[in-house]
Amino acid sequence: MSDTLLWYTTRGAGAVSLVLLTAVVVLGILSALRVQAAGWPRFLTTGLHRNLALMTLVFLALHIITAVVDPFTHLGWLTAVVPFSSSYRTLWLGLGTIAFELLLAIVVTSLARGLIGHAAWRMVHWLTYASWPVAVIHGIGTGTDTLSAWLLVITVACVVAVIAAIGLRLTARPRDPLKEPRTTFQAAVQRPETR
Amino acid sequence: MDSNTQDRIQARDAAFRLLNRLTTGAAVAALASVGVLGAVSASTIPGTTTSQTASTTTSASTSTSTSSASSSGLGSSTTPVKSSSSGSGVVVSGGS
């Protein structure tokens, strides 16, 4: 396989992984907000969130494998699992390793949730929040393409999407499905004059 | 089975099909994007050829077919319960 092909694939797969991870984060936030519409029940949001998380891992694997196999990069397999063990752009690449491992952790614990219990799973899921910003920084710091238009546009779009989703999360109050029936019932049994 | 129940079951099935289509679509788009972005990244480095841009990587199957049963089985109904105050078969035809 051509060296340059590996190199282009690494970069392409890296960008695609970032976009997928961004979608996963946004869908996760939308899940918490319990958004739904006609034809889009809540399990669709969580289902897509999970499917894309797995997909992210697959494309991350592609990104990592092509990077390590590429003779030009002089990266050993160790750099994929031990953070900050590469000589090339040690810090930025190390962050990538961390982001990858956080993602691996959530996928593995999700698949084994029955064994580890819900509380442990939740804790790992909270840690996963860190993987997105770490991945963004890894992309900016490691990449040779950072200032090229195409990746700049993609990175900015991803950051905007997540910031918008966070903004929505902070401002929108989660729907309480009991609110309406509860208020209706209370109105029926309220007799303030008896007090 | 009344039409209400049937509608809900069909809606659920439709949503599942939509999930599968979106997942597949995302996988295809992602694969294609690796190729496209790889090519784009190639063209931004001066001096390189762009002839080998078609991605020949094998696509990994990402179908996870999560059969997500609704969370705890409670509250899947969205139709309001019809309040029938004389719901019992024990009809009082008169009191004393």
Add this chain to the structure above:
Amino acid sequence: MTQLLAGRNLALGAEGLAEHVRRLGPLPVPGPSFIEVLERSGLKGRGGAAYQAGMKWRSVEAQSNGAAVVIVNGAEGEPRSLKDRLLMTTRPHLILDGAFLAAKAVRAKQVVLYIGEDHRAAHDSMARALAERTNEERRLVRTVAAPARYVAGASSAAVHLVDAGIATPTTTPPSAHQRGVDGAPTLVQNVETLAQVALIARTGSPTGTHLVTVAGGVSRPGVLEIQSQTTIADAVELAGGPSEPSEAVLLGGYFGTWIRAASAWGLALDHDALRARGLSLGCGVIGVLPGSRCVVCEVAGIMRYLASESSAQCGPCFFGLRALADACTRIAEGGTDHLDLQRLQRWSAEVSGRGACHHPDGAVMFLQSALNTFPEEFAGHRAHLRRSA
């Protein structure tokens, strides 16, 4: 032997104070050992829970510092029950006697008449009876309308209405007799129980009778005063006999238990005998299901009602009962689906004990009783042809 409904013909309406005193004597002043008398009598509450009245009074009195409250529960929210209304419209002074005895015994400063807002005749009768009482007695009393919802008749809902102006049931502990209106120990007692107290104060022992409402497929549905050895068949006969052959009896109202008619007829309406078979008189409704009506469909209808009467204070009740009712309705209208049967079992277990009050527990017990008593009917139910009206 005295009876609650002894005295003038019930059709003549309320017994006035003069006649009441002439028949039974004046209201005795409860001595310091009255609660002990009550405890030894073994009188159980007639509101449905069959809680020992003496124990409740003892608990309230022990914590009372003169600020206790007595709530006379005449809400009668159970749709088919008529006994409380009958007592209020025909023997109001028995109830008031019991209430004032309670107020003295537990040292209460307030007596609240909690009467269902739709029960106009009962309300008017109690008001007229109250007007006949002494000034001292009248000063203690205020009347409060109970909203016409199923859960509004529960003790905690009654306390909540009097205390905060809203009749939603609350979590217990603490129960009313520990902390109730204004934080004071509150005695909530059904009107029939208080009527029994009025007679215990005069004779030293309860009547040994119960009021039951026979409802459904009988010729003369209505209220009967029965003894513990009266059987269900006797009660049904007294109510004119079944209007058509029956296969099922629901004992104790919507939180009660189902019995196959063949097994039910010989059952004595004795608290202990019923308890031994896992049954209870509950609020005293004996519901005879006409043979032409399908048990599965009736159960579905009652589940829909109970689900709609949820106060929506907690998810397990509001969503759980709705899901159970929907599954029952699917079985009733579309025929049995084994998945739905499994769901009924699974969801029942998930709902039980998870509610903020006992409404979902009662509904689940009702459903479980139906499933256990009529397993074949539920397992093989087929959709009926459309009935007209």
